[in-house]
Amino acid sequence: MLDILIIGGGPIGLACGLAAQKAGLSFVILEKGCLVNSLYNYPATMTFFSTSDRLEIGGVPFISINKQPNRNEALEYYRRVALDNKLPIKLFEEVTGVERNGDNFVITSCKQTYHSRKVILSTGFYDIAVNLDIPGEDLPKVKHYYKDPHFYAMQNVVVVGSSNSAIDVALETYRKGAKVTLVVRGDEVSNRVKYWVRPDIINRIKEGSIKAYFNSNLAAVRETEVDINTPDGRITIPNDFVMAMTGYKPNFEFLAKLGIHLTKDKFVPEYNPETMETNLPGMYLAGVVCGGLDTHLWFIENSRIHAEMIIEDITAKFQNHQS
Known part of the structure; x- marks a missing residue:
């Protein structure tokens, strides 16, 4: 039984993994594509709007020779973060279902089944074009x-x-x-x-x-x-x-299938902004997926704090349960 299963191996999913690792929690990150799959699919010449320090996760310095880092520098950075910290990531393993089993979750992927006490969804929005x-x-x-x-x-x-x-x-x-x-x-x-x-x-x-x-x-x-x-x-x-270039959107069908409530206008998922927990107890959201159709609301630089918020809440719940 895992403490946490993280769905999505992008920068924010990795940030959640780093925070969980620091807290001593057991976890696995499942990613349906390659590591930081969305960034990999960015244009080869792409340059970030943010400076490198705003893209850092887990307190790991991101050194760039340019004021704004490019796609290749970001891929190198996040790959080294994952490798150097030995994050347990399973790539090319798409999650096909998440079901509740009492207070825990049963997560089914295209390869195997996992059991976890908590689930973090950090699935981004870049895979489905508008x-x-x-x-x-x-x-x-x-x-x-x-x-x-x-x-x-x-x-x-x-x-x-x-x-x-x-x-x-x-x-x-x-x-x-x-x-x-x-x-x-x-x-x-x-x-x-x-x-x-x-x-x-x-x-x-x-x-x-x-x-x-x-x-x-x-x-x-x-x-x-x-x-x-x-x-x-x-x-x-x-x-x-x-x-x-009409934009992209989160996988709303997957969120709805899991039972997460979505607003009727912009399909914004329901969650507690102080803990990032959804209407489903034990299931959390992290990163740009929180914005629904408003994909300009969240970026790496302002959503990386979700990792600390989530792990702090999960740790507190585990401690209360033990006491």
Whole structure:
């Protein structure tokens, strides 16, 4: 019988493991992909908004040669944290079910069954893309994930969105020789875009290097063209690839299946903000999964405190039970 089973091997899942280890609790971390799977799937050229000290977990220093670390530095950091601390992590092991057995839990994965007194869900939100729900979205040319700009050289690329991921894609593919069209639902580039990147995209739009349609939406995708609804009416332009950087969402079906209550508007899971315990006693939430559809609410830097909050509450409950 484990004290804690942690679902999700991202930075916050690792932080929970480090806190549990420090408290002398037995635990296992289950991750359905590779270590810090979401970070691994980030674009190869991705740079964090946060400085390295804000990405540290468990008090382990994160040294970067840049002011803002990049994806590869983060992968190196979190891998070394996991290895150096000998965290018990089982990778490529997806959890398929969690059931209560008295005061404890029975957790079933694709490989085996575990018994644990407490469960921490730190499953993030990067694995499920928000769909456009338009004709042609299922074509292979439509991508919700992006790795490297070279692939799109000399192609007609439509980028949908105005947040960091969309703007990075637009600028990087443009600089590799793509003809880029940006489709933005609002009337301007998002204010959440990294402060050193936003002037770049605004200037490229002003000079005409990147064509932008504001207050617009992609209406349909076909093999060689797309339709865009603009304030001046629907237009059709040539197209080779669509980069739908429309965001991602937590696995709400999995949360609901477990019995966690979700709000009807933004699917925010129910939890105690002081302990991170959900409406299911003994089951906790950590990290960006706490925000529901508002995935801009929680980041590594402001949710890493969840680990200490959770382990403190679990430790207190164990002590009270013993007494």
